Amino acid sequence: MTGARNTTLTITTPADFRLARDYCSYGYFLLEPNHWEPESGTVSRVLTLEHGPAHVEITQPERVPEGKSRPKPLPKLRCRFDKAITKSEQADARAQISRMLRLDLTHDDAKSFHRVDPRWKRIGRARLSRSPSLFEDIIKTVTSCNVAWPSTIHMNRRFCEVLGGTSPTGHHSFPSAEKIARTRAGTLRGRIRVGYRDQRMIDLARLCTRGEIDEAWLTDPATSDDECFKFLLTLPGIGPYAAGNIMQLLGRYSRLALDSESVRHGKTVLGMTGTDANILKKMARHYEPFGDHRFQSYWFELWDWYESKKGRSWTWRKKETATAFTASKLK
DNA sequence: GGTAGACCTGGACGC
DNA sequence: GCGTCCAGGTCTACC
Numbered sequence: 001m002t003g004a005r006n007t008t009l010t011i012t013t014p015a016d017f018r019l020a021r022d023y024c025s026y027g028y029f030l031l032e033p034n035h036w037e038p039e040s041g042t043v044s045r046v047l048t049l050e051h052g053p054a055h056v057e058i059t060q061p062e063r064v065p066e067g068k069s070r071p072k073p074l075p076k077l078r079c080r081f082d083k084a085i086t087k088s089e090q091a092d093a094r095a096q097i098s099r100m101l102r103l104d105l106t107h108d109d110a111k112s113f114h115r116v117d118p119r120w121k122r123i124g125r126a127r128l129s130r131s132p133s134l135f136e137d138i139i140k141t142v143t144s145c146n147v148a149w150p151s152t153i154h155m156n157r158r159f160c161e162v163l164g165g166t167s168p169t170g171h172h173s174f175p176s177a178e179k180i181a182r183t184r185a186g187t188l189r190g191r192i193r194v195g196y197r198d199q200r201m202i203d204l205a206r207l208c209t210r211g212e213i214d215e216a217w218l219t220d221p222a223t224s225d226d227e228c229f230k231f232l233l234t235l236p237g238i239g240p241y242a243a244g245n246i247m248q249l250l251g252r253y254s255r256l257a258l259d260s261e262s263v264r265h266g267k268t269v270l271g272m273t274g275t276d277a278n279i280l281k282k283m284a285r286h287y288e289p290f291g292d293h294r295f296q297s298y299w300f301e302l303w304d305w306y307e308s309k310k311g312r313s314w315t316w317r318k319k320e321t322a323t324a325f326t327a328s329k330l331k
Numbered sequence: 332g333g334t335a336g337a338c339c340t341g342g343a344c345g346c
Numbered sequence: 347g348c349g350t351c352c353a354g355g356t357c358t359a360c361c
Contacts, residue, residue, distance in 0.1 A: 146355040151340060195339035200356090239356045260354065 009079040011094055016107045018073055019043065019060035020314035022127040023101060025303065027149075028140055029129055030318050031156040033164065033174050038315050046164070046173035047096050047132055049089040053165035053173040055082040058097065077101075082169040096132035102251070116290055117297045125300050130249045134215045135177045135208045137249040138235075141242045142197055142204070149321070151193075158192040180205035200237030207235065218250050225254045244295075253295040256287055265302050 023029055023043050029036055033045045043058040057080045062071035079097060098104060110126035120126065131137045143155040156174075163179050164172035180188075180201060188198040207213050213235070218228055228250070232243035244257030256262070258280050266272040266279040270286065273279075283298075290297040307313055310321075 142355095144355090146338085146353085147340065148342070148354070150342075151354090154341085189339090193340065196337090196356090197339085237356070241355060 005084045007081040007083070007085045007090065009081075009090060009094065011077040011079060011097060011103070013060075013075045013077060013101075013103055014105070014107045014110075015075050016110055016124055017060075017075060017101070017103065017127075018124065019058070019077065019101075021124060023129050024313035024316070025125065026128045026130065026299070027144075028131060028137075029313075030316070030321050031140060031143075031153060032160045033172055035318070036314070036316075038317065041314075043101075044171075045132075046167045046171045047093055048165065048173050048176055049085060049092055051086065051089060053167045053171075054085055054089070054093070055167040055169050055171040056080065056093065056097070082167055082171075100130060100132045102127040102129065105251070113293050113296055116293045117300075120296075120300050125303075126296065128248060128296070128299065131174070134213065134218075134250070135205070136174050138204055138208075138213070138238075138246060139174075139180070139201060141245050141249070142201060142237045143194070144245075145197075145237070145239075145242055153318075153321075155192060155194055162187070162191045177205040177208035181209045197237060203236040215250075225252055228252060229255060248295040248299070254292045256284065256294055256298050258283060261302065262298075265298075265305065269301065269305055 020041050024036060028034065029043075035044045036042070037044070041059060044056065046053045046055050059078050060073045061076065061078060062073050064071045077097070079093070081093070085093065105127050110124070113126045114121040131140060139159070140152075140156060143159075144152045147155075160172040160174055163175035163183060165175075166172055175183075183202065183205075185198040185202060188194045188201060194201060204213075217223055218231070225247070229243050229247060232238050232246050233240070235243075238246070241257050241259045244255045247253075247255050248257065260276075262283050263276045263279050266283050266286075270283075272282050272286075274282070287294040287298050303313065310316060
């Protein structure tokens with residue numbers, strides 16, 4: 001994907017940002033159209049821009065500091081597109097990449113979290129990756145409800161293959177809200193296999209296109225976590241788990257997103273006993289001391305457990321996780 | 332406010 | 347290869 005006219009952007013990151021660690025920090029990095037190449041440390045995916053889809057490859061350059069032998073990542077990213085993109089598209093691409101990689105979370109924000117939960121200071125975990133858009137995060141969350149992980153992978157792949165746009169090098173994008181809003185329920189059900197989620201996803205897309213899901217309001221510090229959570233619960237297909245998960249994707253970490261994996265974690269790692277409902281209550285109490293960082297503490301504990309089984313997340317391969325990360329194989 | 336059952340898909344299992 | 351069972355979170359109806 002080289003070409004003299006193709007655009008390359010450089011994006012400055014916070015000093016503590018590490019592409020491998022911070023991108024491979026949440027399960028969505030394994031879902032299409034996202035791709036992580038462990039050998040080269042490259043993030044790639046298609047971004048939807050004003051003049052059409054553009055594939056981007058993102059790397060973090062390294063340099064060997066004077067007097068040292070090991071290379072250290074530089075606080076910048078190199079973003080190579082498969083076509084030339086306009087100035088306004090470049091600004092949009094920067095914003096989408098920044099959202100995806102949580103570049104808005106500063107080194108000081110990370111320090112605040114580590115003061116509350118010092119367990120993650122050494123490895124430096126604080127950021128959780130997400131999608132370039134809130135709409136994609138919402139739909140991905142719905143594809144993760146009431147299914148096993150392989151089905152979530154399949155739904156996201158089909159979304160891109162069936163409804164996504166195509167970049168000049170033949171890569172598919174995640175479909176826009178406008179595209180899904182215009183799609184028939186039968187297409188979602190028959191070709192993307194989303195089942196009963198079909199109409200709910202179309203309704204979510206229509207709410208997005210009408211501006212009724214206002215990311216600026218949802219992320220405004222003046223909007224309380226309770227207001228945000230209550231609003232999310234009014235959305236079709238969004239219950240307590242999905243609302244909690246969308247909260248963390250919005251950068252609000254004061255709530256947990258409790259599901260069957262939480263029960264497993266409570267039993268397996270925290271040694272909790274009782275009915276599932278009892279364990280969920282115990283989980284909620286267990287993470288209270290982490291306050292506004294509850295989800296980060298919970299999630300990195302869960303992630304650490306996966307890594308104890310499967311190695312560091314930045315060594316995982318998408319294909320292998322489709323079969324290796326099912327509940328029965330993680331017990 | 333709490334709870335039972337339906338909603339779909341796909342993996343696991345038995346034959 | 348086929349049929350059956352089950353897991354998974356949300357929604358609705360009902361008590």
